Amino acid sequence: xxxxxxxxxxxxxxxxxxxxxxxxxxxxxxxxxxxxxxxxxxxxxxxxxxxxxxxxxxxxxxxxxxxxxxxxxxxxxxxxxxxxxxxxxxxxxxxxxxxxxxxxxxxxxxxxxxxxxxxxxxxxxxxxxxxxxxxxxxxxxxxxxxxxxxxxxxxxxxxxxxxxxxxxxxxxxxxxxxxxxxxxxxxxxxxxxxxxxxxxxxxxxxxxxxxxxxxxxxxxxxxxxxxxxxxxxxxxxxxxxxxxxxx
Numbered sequence: 001x002x003x004x005x006x007x008x009x010x011x012x013x014x015x016x017x018x019x020x021x022x023x024x025x026x027x028x029x030x031x032x033x034x035x036x037x038x039x040x041x042x043x044x045x046x047x048x049x050x051x052x053x054x055x056x057x058x059x060x061x062x063x064x065x066x067x068x069x070x071x072x073x074x075x076x077x078x079x080x081x082x083x084x085x086x087x088x089x090x091x092x093x094x095x096x097x098x099x100x101x102x103x104x105x106x107x108x109x110x111x112x113x114x115x116x117x118x119x120x121x122x123x124x125x126x127x128x129x130x131x132x133x134x135x136x137x138x139x140x141x142x143x144x145x146x147x148x149x150x151x152x153x154x155x156x157x158x159x160x161x162x163x164x165x166x167x168x169x170x171x172x173x174x175x176x177x178x179x180x181x182x183x184x185x186x187x188x189x190x191x192x193x194x195x196x197x198x199x200x201x202x203x204x205x206x207x208x209x210x211x212x213x214x215x216x217x218x219x220x221x222x223x224x225x226x227x228x229x230x231x232x233x234x235x236x237x238x239x240x241x242x243x244x245x246x247x
Contacts, residue, residue: 009083010080010081010083010084010085011083012080013239014234014237014238015239017080017081017234018231018234018235021077022077022234025073025077028073029070029073029074029077032066032069033054033066033070035066036054036060036063036064036065036066036067036070037054037063039060039062039063039066040054040059040063041059042202045202046216046220047205047211048200048201048204048205048209048216048217049200049201049202049216050200050215050216050219051219051220051223052133052136055068055118057118064118065119068115068117068118068119069115069119070115071114071115071118072111072112072115072116072119074111075108075111075112075115076108078104078108078230079105079108081104081230081233081234082101082104082105082108083101084237085100085101085150085154085234085237086100086101088157088237089150089154089157091157092157092161093153093157096149096152096156097150097153100147100150100153101146101150102146103145103146103149104143104146104149104150105146106142106146107138107140107141107142107144107146108139108143110135110138110139111139111143113135113139114136114139117132144222144226147176147226147229147230148176150229151173151233154233154236154237155172155173157237175225175228176222176225176226176228177225179218179221179222179224179225180218180222180225182212182217182218182221183215183218186212186214186215187215189213197209197213200214200215200216
């Protein structure tokens with residue numbers, strides 16, 4: 001029970017979280033995603049195929065289980081970060097840290113539910129129409145905004161405790177902001193500019209559609225950006241906790 005509490009409370013040494021837990025679990029997740037993509041009928045082109053298609057059993061019957069397991073591992077991998085980051089950022093941004101912990105924890109929980117839905121749980125769509133997609137959207141949004149909120153608190157900590165300039169913090173933030181901006185701009189372009197492309201799909205590659213218009217391309221980069229944020233925060237934040245403070 002003590003180890004279970006330590007897992008969710010984030011009461012881990014920094015060397016273990018950054019040097020062992022992160023790398024080992026990341027390799028497991030990458031292997032599972034690669035296995036799912038390898039089973040995808042006709043080959044999987046990540047530039048023009050959204051991630052969720054890997055998890056649809058009717059689209060990827062042999063690889064959807066790998067995708068579901070990867071999602072479960074990804075969300076479990078991030079669970080200790082909720083408490084770990086909170087305990088180190090509450091000193092300079094208590095309210096922001098509380099909000100970030102709640103958002104990220106809720107998103108990770110929903111992510112585990114979505115993953116288990118593809119493995120052992122009764123199908124969510126059998127309970128209510130489009131319930132799987134709805135929960136998946138909520139999970140992604142909560143995880144993304146939870147990470148962004150933690151990131152905001154960390155940049156404040158870097159300025160106050162480490163003397164970073166606003167320009168340096170902004171430059172570091174581009175790794176996650178650029179993919180999201182690309183996704184929004186590309187989709188806005190397709191919405192307002194007349195075209196007959198429809199939703200992104202593997203046929204876009206054959207049509208010669210530029211990759212920067214593909215939501216799938218930006219989606220994968222955004223996922224990479226979120227992981228980058230989590231790992232960089234774990235690496236930059238101190239091993240010891242700070243004292244309580246005010247926003």
